Amino acid sequence: MSVISDNFDDLGLAPDGTVDASRTYRLGIMGGTFDPIHIGHLACAEQARDAFGLDAVLFIPAGQPVFKKNQKVTCAADRLEMCRLACADNPAFDVSPIEIERGGDTYTIDTLHQLRDYYPENVELYFITGADAMLSIVSWRNSQGLSKLAHLIAATRPGFVMSDEYRRTLAEHGCFDVSYLEMTALSVSSSMLREWVGQGKSIRYLCPQGVWQYIQDRGLYRASGLGE
Ligand code: ATP
Ligand code: MG
DSSP states (O other), rough: OOSOOOOOHHTOOOTTTSOOOTSSSEEEEEOOOOTTTOOHHHHHHHHHHHTTTTTTTEEOOOOOOOOGGGGGGOOOOHHHHHEEEEEEOTEEEEEEEHHHHSSSOHHHHHHHHHHHHHTTTTEEEEEEEEEEHHHHHHHHGGGGHHHHHHHHEEEETOOOOOHHHHHHHHHHHOOOOEEEEEHHOOOOOOOOHHHHHHOOOOOTTTBBBHHHHHHHTTTTTTTSSSSO
């Protein structure tokens, strides 16, 4: 097991000689709080993999998301385990604990530096995020270099029109080269799922079955339960 991901070797991306230096690899990076992971996240990663010819997508749950400081977040171990359960049946998906293990506030730029240092140059990084989240990410501390470390893929809903202000904000932060991925609109969010579980409603089919089972077994998202 590598320090970066659970199954690097399976993906053929291990830097210990198993990487084929004669070809380029494309590795997608899907960051998020994943509290819990749901079909929107998984479909987004899969559609990005398909559209950009990615060899694999690494899901990286945030340790301490900087922009969610004023809200309670489920303990990292539970969020990590739910990601593992969700990705288990897709050989092109993998999960990395690096943001959780790094501790402290989570900044995407630190993660991308860490991955860039770890992988050989023939592994290209593709950072995938929602078009809205992209704006907050590029505006974070020290994010100027973000697009030098990874290609940026912003997932949009069908019909998304980029405003001048949106373009300006990206440019102000040095991000001129963002690819857009128009994905199927799946109107589901982690906040909605937490709310529904709290109200005793079923979220079956809105997240993988194993994740739903885990939530029930651990009693997550009940009125008082956000893990330890
Ligand atoms: P919350 O409701 O708690 O904010 P969330 O559902 O937005 O959670 P996050 O973990 O914050 O999930 O998001 C991780 C990434 O997944 C972000 O880049 C976000 O834009 C993207 N994402 C979230 N929901 C969807 C969805 N339904 N379809 C496509 N992408 C999504
Ligand atoms: Mg969100």
